[in-house]
Amino acid sequence: MATQEKTTKPAKKRYYRKRVRIFNLIDKIKLWPSQTGQLHGIRSIEIMGDTARLTTHCNKEFLINNSLNSRAGRWLRNKWFVNVCPKCRVPDWKLEKYSSTLFKRHQGSMLIKNKE
Numbered sequence: 001m002a003t004q005e006k007t008t009k010p011a012k013k014r015y016y017r018k019r020v021r022i023f024n025l026i027d028k029i030k031l032w033p034s035q036t037g038q039l040h041g042i043r044s045i046e047i048m049g050d051t052a053r054l055t056t057h058c059n060k061e062f063l064i065n066n067s068l069n070s071r072a073g074r075w076l077r078n079k080w081f082v083n084v085c086p087k088c089r090v091p092d093w094k095l096e097k098y099s100s101t102l103f104k105r106h107q108g109s110m111l112i113k114n115k116e
């Protein structure tokens with residue numbers, strides 16, 4: 001009997017605008033790179049104007065600004081991280097989805113609700 005091979009379908013590519021609102025992006029991908037380069041899974045995002053409170057699955061809280069040029073915004077778009085938080089237990093499919101996400105200047109969703 002042949003060993004069952006894991007069929008890995010090529011992940012569907014997703015395109016988001018480079019200038020997508022960072023809060024919307026986090027709300028969508030539910031990942032967040034901390035300052036130490038650790039990628040956390042986001043349990044909830046609470047938006048308060050230009051600030052948002054992120055709660056990770058490992059029960060950390062981060063207050064972030066809605067700045068496109070913030071460190072984290074750059075890291076998210078460039079997919080820079082050192083390691084994945086072991087406590088957050090980010091599933092592989094989520095990381096695969098993230099790695100197949102591309103940011104384009106003129107193509108993709110701005111992630112604005114009801115206007116896509």
Ligand SMILES: [Zn+2]
Pocket residue numbers: 039040041056057058059060085086087088
């Ligand atoms: Zn974590």
